[in-house]
Amino acid sequence: MAETSDSGAFVAFERVQKSYDGETLVVKDLNLTMPQGEFLTMLGPSGSGKTTCLMMLAGFETATYGEIKLDGMPINNIPPHKRGIGMVFQNYALFPHMTVAENLSFPLEVRKMGKSVREEKIKRALDMVQMGSFAGRRPSQLSGGQQQRIALARALVFEPELVLMDEPLGALDKQLREHMQFEITRLAHELGITTVYVTHDQTEALTMSDRVAVFNDGRIQQLAPPDRLYEEPENSFVAQFIGENNTLEGTIKSISGNTCEVQLDDGEVIVARPVNVTEVGQKTRVSIRPERVEMDKSRLQEGAHTLKAEVLEFVYMGDIFRTRLRVAGNTEFVMKTRNAPDQVRLKKGQQIEIGWLPDDCRALDA
Amino acid sequence: MSDTTQNGPMLAADGTPLKRSLARALRRQKMRALMLISPLLIFVLVTFIAPIADMLFRSVENQMVSETLPTTTQVLGEWDHSAGEPPAEPVYEALYYDLFIAAEAKEHTKLGTRLNYEYTGVSSLFRSTGRGLDDLGDDYLDELEEVDDRWGEGAFWYDLMTGTGSTDEDLVAAHAKRLEQLTGDKLSGDVGFAPSTEIAALLPKTTAAYADFAVYTALVDGDVVAEEDPWESVYVGLMTDLQTADVASYSGPEAEALQTAAEAAQGIEYIPLKTFFAEEDEDWLNVDIWATVQTYSSKYTSGYFLNAVDLQLTPDGIEARPENQQIYIMLFKRTMFMSLAITFSCIALGYPVAWLLANLPASKANLLMILVLLPFWTSLLVRTSAWKVMLQQQGVINDVLVWLGLVDDAARLVMINNQFGTIVAMTHILLPFMILPLYSVMQGIPPSYLRAAKSLGATNWTAFWRVYFPQSVPGIGAGSILVFILAIGYYITPEIVGGTTGTFISNRIAYHISSSLNWGLGAALGAILLAVVLLLYWAYDKIVGIDNVKLG
Ligand SMILES: Nc1ncnc2c1ncn2[C@@H]1O[C@H](COP(=O)(O)OP(=O)(O)OP(=O)(O)O)[C@@H](O)[C@H]1O
Ligand SMILES: [Mg+2]
Numbered sequence: 001m002a003e004t005s006d007s008g009a010f011v012a013f014e015r016v017q018k019s020y021d022g023e024t025l026v027v028k029d030l031n032l033t034m035p036q037g038e039f040l041t042m043l044g045p046s047g048s049g050k051t052t053c054l055m056m057l058a059g060f061e062t063a064t065y066g067e068i069k070l071d072g073m074p075i076n077n078i079p080p081h082k083r084g085i086g087m088v089f090q091n092y093a094l095f096p097h098m099t100v101a102e103n104l105s106f107p108l109e110v111r112k113m114g115k116s117v118r119e120e121k122i123k124r125a126l127d128m129v130q131m132g133s134f135a136g137r138r139p140s141q142l143s144g145g146q147q148q149r150i151a152l153a154r155a156l157v158f159e160p161e162l163v164l165m166d167e168p169l170g171a172l173d174k175q176l177r178e179h180m181q182f183e184i185t186r187l188a189h190e191l192g193i194t195t196v197y198v199t200h201d202q203t204e205a206l207t208m209s210d211r212v213a214v215f216n217d218g219r220i221q222q223l224a225p226p227d228r229l230y231e232e233p234e235n236s237f238v239a240q241f242i243g244e245n246n247t248l249e250g251t252i253k254s255i256s257g258n259t260c261e262v263q264l265d266d267g268e269v270i271v272a273r274p275v276n277v278t279e280v281g282q283k284t285r286v287s288i289r290p291e292r293v294e295m296d297k298s299r300l301q302e303g304a305h306t307l308k309a310e311v312l313e314f315v316y317m318g319d320i321f322r323t324r325l326r327v328a329g330n331t332e333f334v335m336k337t338r339n340a341p342d343q344v345r346l347k348k349g350q351q352i353e354i355g356w357l358p359d360d361c362r363a364l365d366a
Numbered sequence: 367m368s369d370t371t372q373n374g375p376m377l378a379a380d381g382t383p384l385k386r387s388l389a390r391a392l393r394r395q396k397m398r399a400l401m402l403i404s405p406l407l408i409f410v411l412v413t414f415i416a417p418i419a420d421m422l423f424r425s426v427e428n429q430m431v432s433e434t435l436p437t438t439t440q441v442l443g444e445w446d447h448s449a450g451e452p453p454a455e456p457v458y459e460a461l462y463y464d465l466f467i468a469a470e471a472k473e474h475t476k477l478g479t480r481l482n483y484e485y486t487g488v489s490s491l492f493r494s495t496g497r498g499l500d501d502l503g504d505d506y507l508d509e510l511e512e513v514d515d516r517w518g519e520g521a522f523w524y525d526l527m528t529g530t531g532s533t534d535e536d537l538v539a540a541h542a543k544r545l546e547q548l549t550g551d552k553l554s555g556d557v558g559f560a561p562s563t564e565i566a567a568l569l570p571k572t573t574a575a576y577a578d579f580a581v582y583t584a585l586v587d588g589d590v591v592a593e594e595d596p597w598e599s600v601y602v603g604l605m606t607d608l609q610t611a612d613v614a615s616y617s618g619p620e621a622e623a624l625q626t627a628a629e630a631a632q633g634i635e636y637i638p639l640k641t642f643f644a645e646e647d648e649d650w651l652n653v654d655i656w657a658t659v660q661t662y663s664s665k666y667t668s669g670y671f672l673n674a675v676d677l678q679l680t681p682d683g684i685e686a687r688p689e690n691q692q693i694y695i696m697l698f699k700r701t702m703f704m705s706l707a708i709t710f711s712c713i714a715l716g717y718p719v720a721w722l723l724a725n726l727p728a729s730k731a732n733l734l735m736i737l738v739l740l741p742f743w744t745s746l747l748v749r750t751s752a753w754k755v756m757l758q759q760q761g762v763i764n765d766v767l768v769w770l771g772l773v774d775d776a777a778r779l780v781m782i783n784n785q786f787g788t789i790v791a792m793t794h795i796l797l798p799f800m801i802l803p804l805y806s807v808m809q810g811i812p813p814s815y816l817r818a819a820k821s822l823g824a825t826n827w828t829a830f831w832r833v834y835f836p837q838s839v840p841g842i843g844a845g846s847i848l849v850f851i852l853a854i855g856y857y858i859t860p861e862i863v864g865g866t867t868g869t870f871i872s873n874r875i876a877y878h879i880s881s882s883l884n885w886g887l888g889a890a891l892g893a894i895l896l897a898v899v900l901l902l903y904w905a906y907d908k909i910v911g912i913d914n915v916k917l918g
Contacts, residue, residue, distance in 0.1 A: 058817070058821055059820075060817050060820075080820045080821065081820050081821075081822075081823050081824055081825055081826075081829075082823075083821075084823070085821055086821070086822075087817075087818065087821035087822075089814050089817070089818055090814075091812065091814060093812070093814040093815050093817070093818035095815060095818075095819075095833055095837075096837065097836045097837055106819070106822055106824070106832065106833075107822035107823050107824075110822065110823045110824045110825075110828055111823055154822065155821075155822075158822065158823065164821075
């Protein structure tokens with residue numbers, strides 16, 4: 001593969017559209033660039049077009065409009081088998097009639113590598129995923145997690161510069177999944193591979209990625225590093241989709257620079273940070289993360305707004321307490337407090353006052 | 367903990383060893399399962415397995431010679447064909463009586479037909495001789511009646527043979543049994559006759575012939591022995607006995623008549639039976655015919671099987687058949703070759719179709735499936751005849767080729783009534799049996815394997831050959847087994863479009879079963895075919911593994 005183009009974009013989607021049936025667009029105007037070595041996750045609900053994007057990149061689907069560039073080259077000019085893209089499929093797609101070693105040997109054989117080179121690479125790849133002693137087994141003789149690791153090893157054994165993974169951990173149990181998440185990120189960073197990872201598990205996306213692209217309805221809703229995505233969602237879909245989130249509905253009363261006043265539907269007024277609201281009178285949804293809700297006035301700003309709340313439910317969760325409240329007519333308002341020695345344990349029906357920093361309260365589109 | 371220290375076998379709750387109680391429980395389960403399927407099992411056994419077993423048994427069964435000529439084959443046992451001399455008088459004597467009762471029971475022509483498979487001409491020999499057997503006895507009777515009228519009367523004979531004193535019931539029983547074997551029917555009832563031991567000792571041949579007559583008259587015809595005139599063979603027996611018997615001392619009933627007859631017999635010309643047979647047909651002196659009878663006198667024979675592989679059982683051992691009669695090995699080879707050719711062409715044509723079926727969108731795949739199944743909805747005969755129309759020299763294909771100028775009108779292609787025609791028509795007919803298993807296997811191969819292969823750097827061809835094809839092999843195996851086994855025993859299509867060069871062994875089997883009526887040979891050919899199929903199946907299991915075959 002040629003040198004990375006000077007713009008730094010190793011993978012680039014330029015105004016890509018895709019339609020399967022000529023009636024609906026599954027991918028609408030997708031723009032995305034990735035520098036080499038990045039770990040990018042596509043996150044989104046089912047049917048949002050993630051797999052489609054991946055398949056277009058791998059060359060198994062063609063874009064209806066727009067261009068996908070790999071290392072500066074339009075991808076349409078390169079047949080799939082010459083793109084050098086490693087791929088881990090949703091169902092692993094290990095060849096059932098070959099042993100683990102033969103599966104790994106396959107990409108090396110089609111590249112006409114010598115036997116000794118092959119053996120060495122296979123051994124290295126298997127050791128990398130700690131499956132060295134399984135070389136002689138058939139895929140059907142492996143557990144789901146082991147198959148997954150072999151699929152990973154097979155996608156990496158021929159040292160591709162770009163690896164695509166489509167929900168590779170979907171079938172694994174929680175513990176194994178967490179272990180594999182760690183393994184995959186470690187390998188990706190160690191080998192300096194550019195990775196496009198597809199999942200609809202947001203924790204996975206947040207813990208593994210350099211950047212996350214949140215997909216919905218065929219569009220990227222937000223493309224940002226995990227912390228920014230979580231703390232600074234740019235629209236209410238992202239705020240809802242990533243992590244737990246409280247929303248209060250209201251209207252913009254006034255905007256000035258970095259703050260705005262929002263009149264909630266029950267008449268209360270709160271201060272928030274305007275994100276994608278521009279005009280007074282606009283409908284808005286205010287988003288506050290549960291762990292940013294405070295009931296201890298001393299930790300709030302001087303003169304900060306507080307709201308009355310009624311405790312509907314108090315759940316002890318070990319490290320935290322999760323309290324469901326009725327706030328401004330919203331009965332699904334959640335507050336999370338740390339289980340500290342001095343923390344009060346609330347009772348059902350108790351009336352409290354809650355507040356938050358204006359920066360943690362984001363006024364988003366309705 | 368106590369379990370680990372216990373030494374003896376594990377015990378069940380009631381104290382019996384666990385193993386035994388488990389075995390008992392399992393046995394009970396099995397019995398119950400067996401009882402559930404037993405109606406079906408019995409049905410299958412009775413209607414399916416039993417007829418096949420019976421048919422296969424015919425390929426070695428050879429009771430006919432020894433049952434029709436029991437005495438002859440017994441006496442012939444000591445004869446040595448290699449001396450080049452026909453057998454001695456006792457054999458011809460035995461043959462006369464055996465043949466006589468066989469002719470009465472109309473069984474001798476069947477034997478002729480049977481021996482004709484082994485030696486051409488025997489059939490007519492038996493038939494013509496059977497007609498002349500009576501004459502000899504009639505001549506003797508005429509002479510005897512000149513001495514005493516009563517020799518032609520049934521009652522007189524009955525008195526003479528019954529005699530006085532003790533009677534020999536066993537002799538009659540033995541003859542009744544032999545008749546049962548000959549006719550193949552179960553005979554019951556009272557014969558109403560038993561010879562006196564004295565007469566039996568004095569006139570053994572007469573007694574034997576008379577016993578045959580009595581048994582036949584009473585048990586087959588259902589008449590009273592004393593009222594019927596004896597068979598001609600009895601007079602032949604009497605004349606033979608009188609040559610040697612000392613009747614002067616006999617004092618039983620009709621002793622006088624017997625003594626007079628014995629005196630008269632001096633003046634009657636006695637014709638030894640060997641001479642009689644030689645006059646009937648000089649083939650009876652032919653050593654080869656006798657050797658054939660001797661060779662096939664055992665109850666079971668490998669003759670049919672040897673015949674089926676172009677060998678023959680001769681008195682001198684196993685020999686190759688004459689060059690111009692060797693057809694079966696060639697037919698077996700041709701059947702194999704053509705079945706293989708059909709199987710391969712089915713794979714070649716069926717694979718792409720199955721692939722399309724498995725990979726087209728559902729609506730188109732359904733249409734294609736209907737087209738694949740269409741042949742099942744039309745009669746086999748119609749389909750085969752359609753190929754006749756297509757392939758014959760004045761047929762559609764030739765017409766088109768001539769019209770296109772590819773083939774000269776004078777040199778139209780011969781595509782029917784030969785191997786080509788059979789292969790084409792049978793490939794068409796058996797194609798669905800290849801496509802369906804292939805399709806069901808291919809449907810189970812997810813497209814992601816091909817994608818995975820390509821993403822790993824394989825070209826389309828490599829991806830297909832290294833990844834897709836190996837996974838479709840079980841389908842090829844299943845289809846091939848089906849098609850091959852169906853093809854190897856196919857009958858109708860080769861019969862219609864095969865001409866002389868395109869017929870299968872099964873056509874020959876059909877010929878032996880329905881036209882030449884040589885069921886033994888047909889059964890032997892069928893048994894060999896079955897063995898070949900089983901052998902191939904076994905080999906397939908060894909090489910590919912039968913659990914690798916997916917039929918659906
Ligand atoms: N081969 C196809 N033909 C027609 N429509 C398709 C095809 N593949 C996908 N689609 C449609 O395109 C849309 C996006 O599908 P895609 O597989 O990209 O979703 P996804 O984001 O990967 O979802 P998931 O998380 O469930 O895997 C869906 O509405 C789907 O129905
Ligand atoms: Mg998907």
